[in-house]
Structure formats: structure tokens, C-alpha cells
Amino acid sequence: MSLKITVSKSTPPTIKLAGRLDTNTAPDLDLELDKVLAAGGIKRLVFECAELDYLSSAGIRCFIRARKAVEPAGGKVALLHPKPAVRKVLEIVKAMPGGIFTSTVELDAYLDDIQRQVRDES
Numbered sequence: 001m002s003l004k005i006t007v008s009k010s011t012p013p014t015i016k017l018a019g020r021l022d023t024n025t026a027p028d029l030d031l032e033l034d035k036v037l038a039a040g041g042i043k044r045l046v047f048e049c050a051e052l053d054y055l056s057s058a059g060i061r062c063f064i065r066a067r068k069a070v071e072p073a074g075g076k077v078a079l080l081h082p083k084p085a086v087r088k089v090l091e092i093v094k095a096m097p098g099g100i101f102t103s104t105v106e107l108d109a110y111l112d113d114i115q116r117q118v119r120d121e122s
Helices: 026-038 059-072 085-094 104-121
Strands: 003-007 013-019 044-056 075-080
Touching: 003 026, 013 026, 013 059, 013 104, 026 059, 044 059, 044 085, 059 075, 059 085, 059 104, 085 104
Parallel strands: 013 044, 044 075
Antiparallel strands: 003 013
């Protein structure tokens, strides 16, 4: 599965994600994010995640990169409407800010398992 990225240059800029945000698709989001951030002066940035089915550590790094670009100047980054499996991954990462994994491969395997479990519960 791939990732569909739709950028709305509204105020605030909104990046709509559909599909999988993983190692293979994160570079595509990085390119779009570079274009959005190049405008400068962004105080708010929104990621619409209602159609995002999967999130790996590479995708999380994209969100962190956005925060590092926007928040030092007092801005905010928001993730809207994540599905339960994606929300669970975000909650896990928030609960373990330092991480307890020896590699991103190990983290991705763990996140994949968690998302599979959450989807099976639904």
C-alpha cells in the first residue's frame, strides 16, 4: 500500500494523509513537508490522519521533524482524527519518550504488532 498526500495551503496548512506512513513513504511526506515549511512563519500545522492506516517509526520521525520546525517559534502541530491503531502507536511513543528499543527495526516490528492487535479488536 502507498501513501496519498494532499496539501491544503489553508490557514493553518493541512496535510491530509491516506494509506501507510512507513519507511518507504516517509520520504514523500518529507518532500511535501519541506515545501510547506519553506513558506516560513507557520504557527500551526495540521496533519489530517482519518485515512492513515499504518504508522511506523519513520512516520513518527516526520511528525517530530514538523514539531521541531514549528514549535520553537511558538507554533503548534496537530494530528487530527487518527484511527485507533495509529492513535495507539502515538500513545505508546508518548509514554516512552526515551524509547526502549535497540533499533528502528525492532520498534517497527513492535508498532506493527500493536496496530494489528488494535485492528483485530475493532
